[in-house]
Amino acid sequence: MSIAQTQEAQARPPSPEPLLSIHEVVKRFGKRPVLRGVSLEVASGEFLTILGESGSGKTTLLRLIAGFEQLDGGDIWMAGERLDPMPPYRRPVNTVFQSYALFPHLSVYENVAYGLRAKSAAKTEIPERVTQALAMVKMGDFAQSAPARLSGGQQQRVALARALVNRPRVLLLDEPLSALDANLRRQMQVELKSLQREVGITFIFVTHDQEEAMALSDRIALLREGRLEQVAEPREIYGHPFTAYAAQFIGQTNLLDAEVRDGIANAGAIVWRCFGLPGKIVFSLRPECIRLTVSGSGVDAPDVSIARFRGRIRNQTFGGAMDLLEIDCGNSQVLRARIPSPGPVSGEQDFEFSAKDAVRVRPGGEE
C-alpha cells in the first residue's frame, strides 16, 4: 500500500470537464430498489473507485454504464452524448470482468484481437496492436496459448489487454483482483495503477476492499444501499468522512457520542474544544490520532485544543511498527488507539489527541 500511496501523490488533477455524467440513476430488480438516485461525474483520465459492501449496488452501477442493464430512471452521458439508450456494443467503454470471461475457444491472441475484428479495424493494423497490448501486460510470450492454460493472474492480464487494445474512453473494472491471492493482488494493484497512468484512460474500478480503493484511486465513490455516501479523494474521505458509516467503512475509527455546548465537546470522560453548532454530535476519531503521554505532564495547563484522558488498557495487540491498544475510559466507553510500538504497556495510562482530529460525522453507522 505504501508504494501506491506515494504514487497517488503524483496523480494528475482531474480535468474539470466531466467525461462521464451519471445523473439521478435509479435501478430496481423487481420491486427491490438497487440504485436510488445516484449522480456522479467522472473526469477524463481519472481513476475512480466505486466502493461498497456486497449488495450496495456497485456492480449494478458498472453494468448500467456498460449497458448490460437497463435504467429505471435517470440518464448517463458521455462527452455530451446520451449513453444509456445505446446497446452495449456501440458504447465506447470496455469491461474487465470479475471472472475474466476470456473466450475459451480462442487463443490469447484471438481474444485480444476480438474487439478489433468486431469493429472491423484495418486488417494490417490488428497484429501490431494486439502484440503491443500483450507486451504492455507482459503476456507477449503467451499469444498462442489457450486461456485455460493460464493462471488466474495471467488471465487477468489478458483480460486487461483485451479491453485496452480497443482504446476505450472509459475502462470498467468489476472487482478484477478479487480472485487473486493477496501477494499477486498487491502486485497487480501497483501495475494497474501505473498502467492507467501510462495509457491515460479513465478507469472506473469497483471493489469492496477499502484498502485497495485508497491505494489506487484518484477519487472514491462510497456507495451504501444504492445511495452515494460520499465522493472524495482518498485522503479527504479518510480525514473528513461525512458520515459515521464512511468513517467506519474506510479505515478504522472510534465513534464518540458527545454533547457540544459553549465551544466544548463533552463525551463522558473526555472533553475537548469544538467550534460549530451545539447539540448532540457524533465524532469520528482515527485510532492513530490518539497518543500515549507521560503521566501527569501538562495536566496543569488547561489547553483545550488537546483532549486529555485517562484509561485502562484492556488489550494490546502487537503489530510491528504500530500496536493496537484497547482503552477502557470508563462509562463503558472503549477507544482503540494505534500507537508507534510503545513496548508492553498496561494499567492506567494517560492519552491525548488533538481536538481537530475529532471529526464531526452524521450518525448512522454500521452495526
Place this chain on the structure above:
Amino acid sequence: MYSRAYKASVAIPPVLWVTVFLLVPYAILFCYSFWSVSSLQTIVHNWNLQNYLQLVRNPIYLTVLFRSMRIAGAVTLLALFLGYPLAYYLSFHAARRKELLYQLVIIPLWASYLVRGYAWKTILGSDGVLNGFLQYLHITQRPVEFFLYSPFAVVLTLTHIYTPFTFLPIYASLEHVPRNLVEASHDLGASPWATFRRVILPLSIPGVLAGATFAFVLTLGDFLAPLLVGGASGIMISNIVVSLFGAAYNWPLGAAISLCMLLIVVGLLFATERLERRLTLS
C-alpha cells in the same frame, strides 16, 4: 485408495451388461453373417463371404441403403434447422416462458412412438386431415396421394419424432455457454449476430454434433416409420433386415446387413468425435 475387491465389485455390473447385451449378441450376429441358408431353409454353418458379396452385387440392397442414408441425412438437417433455433430461443430469449416451452418440447417424447406414427398416417392419408383441409380451401380438387406412402412422409414423420432428440443436446450445450462471454462479446463491440457467429455457435458445436448424430443414427435404424407411412417407395434398410430375419428367413444375410450398418454408425461416431475435437480446439 480403494481395495481390489471393491474395484472388482464396482466393475462387475457394467462388464456383465456389456457382455450379455452387446458383445455376445454381436458375436452371434458376426458368426451368422458368414453362414448361409440351405435349400431346405436351414442355416448351414459353412463359413463363406456369400452374404457380403450378395450385398454388393444385388442393387436392391445398396439402393435401399443409400436411400436410408439420404433420408437420415434429410431428417438430420431438418432436425438441426428446427432444433437449433428452438434451443437457442429457449436458452437465451425465452426468459420466464423457458420452463413451459421446455416441457412442451419434451412432452411428445412421453407419447408412444407408434401413436405419433399413426397420427401422421391420419394426417397425410387420402382422406386424411391435410387433404381434407386442402380440399376445403379449394387448393386441391381431389386427394393428393403422394403425402402418404412416400420418402417424404417418412422424412416428415421421423423429423417430428427425432427433433426433440436433436434439440436436447443442443439446448444443454447452449445452457453451458457462460453468459458473461456473451456480455464480453457485446462489450467488445460485437453485435448480437456477430456474437452468435463467433461465440455462441462455436461453443455449442459439441451439442450440434451430438444432436446430429442422434438424429442420423436413430433414423438410419428406423423401421416403424417406413412401415407405417413409407409405402413401397419409402422402404428403408431396416425393413429389409426385419423381413430377412422374419418372412424371408435369411438370417445370415440379415446379419451381414446389420453388421454393415453397425460399421457405418461406428464410423460416423468416430468421424464426429474427430470433427468435434478439430472444431473446438481452434
